[in-house]
Amino acid sequence: MFDFDQYLGFLAFLTILTIGFWLMIFLLTFVIPYWIGGALIERLKEIKEEKKAKRDDAN
Structure with missing residues (x-):
């Protein structure tokens, strides 16, 4: 059915496919959620600091 080389190629293909699946x-x-969440938190901190700076400049 399979030669040994084909068998090794098939196993290599399955290994790469499985690694790619679990990586995704x-x-x-x-x-990705950690990255997006961190970016949102940093942006909210920047907005808060801008509002505080505007409030301090107005006084």
Whole structure:
């Protein structure tokens, strides 16, 4: 059915496919939400500081 070279190629293909699948799951569930959440928190801090600076300048 399979020669040994074809068998090794098939195993390499399955390994790469599986690694890619789990990498995508990891990125979509942990890394990207963490990145977006951190960016939002930093932006909210900047907006808060801008409002505080405007309030201090007005006084």
